[in-house]
Amino acid sequence: MSFDTERAGAVATRGRPRTFDRAEALRKAMEVFWERGYEGTSISDLTAAMGINSPSLYAAFGCKEQLFRETIAHYNETLGATAYAELRDRPTAREAIAAVLRHHAVVFCDPDHPRGCMIVLVATTFSENTRSVHEYLAKWRHAVEDDFQARIERGIAEGDVPTGVDATAVAAFYNTVNHGMAIQARDGADRAKLSAIAEAAISAWDGLVGQCR
Incomplete structure (x- = not known):
């Protein structure tokens, strides 16, 4: 997503050239x-x-x-790029968030990768020795919510979300659904179950934001 990565630079190779990809x-x-x-x-x-x-x-x-x-x-930059593109490119905030949830209902169960979302799952608990890792992942998880909020605020500015909507609360709701879907996938939920969760959350949109007039 749009969180500015703190990616660590690779240490310069010493000695013989690398012999791996x-x-x-x-x-x-x-x-x-x-x-x-x-x-x-x-x-x-x-x-x-x-x-x-x-x-x-x-x-x-x-x-x-x-x-x-x-x-x-x-x-x-790879697996997360599609979701960010959906969030950025869909014409309304509702369509954008719906597209992200529907996309994740598929990819969280992709048999070619571990189940769920790496950012949600790999470091939710920690010891003192790994606190920095947990905090690093927490920033990424908060960044997803910030992206949802920014897209809702863009919807307010463009007129597809009513003025006065609590963008922070709505973004937190959909980010929580997103996290829950990742955990469900790790626990064995299939695509049908994740899709049902996504559709239920999408159907809640009008109740959360009200209907534009």
Whole structure:
């Protein structure tokens, strides 16, 4: 989404040139973090998935947390890009938020990736040693809500959302639905169930914002 990423720069390679595809290694690391969570992922898990040894990992990506932050940026630039485009390009706020929820009802169950949303799921709990990771993910989660709010405020300015609507509350509601769908997917909900949740939330729009006149 539109949150300004704090992506960590990769540590410059030392010694012999890399003999692996960095972008592919990053994608594989993303999948491991997404499936197991930040604390549940070890360096050995990462090196096994990425097909590199630990010196190569540290040389290319820095520490585990730096690698993790790069995977979050990668997630947003690839899998997260479609949802942001829907939010930006749909002609009304209602259509934009509906498109995001309907999109997530599909992708949260995509068999080609871990279920749910990486940003919602990978670091909701934390120890003192991983507080910075939790706070980093919390910023991303709040950024989604900020994007919803900005789109509703744009709808007010453009006349498809009534003046006086509490954009903050409506955005928080739909972001909560979005988070809940991610958790439902991780717990095994199928596309039909997630679609039903999305449609119920979409049908609540008029009650939340009122009808434009």
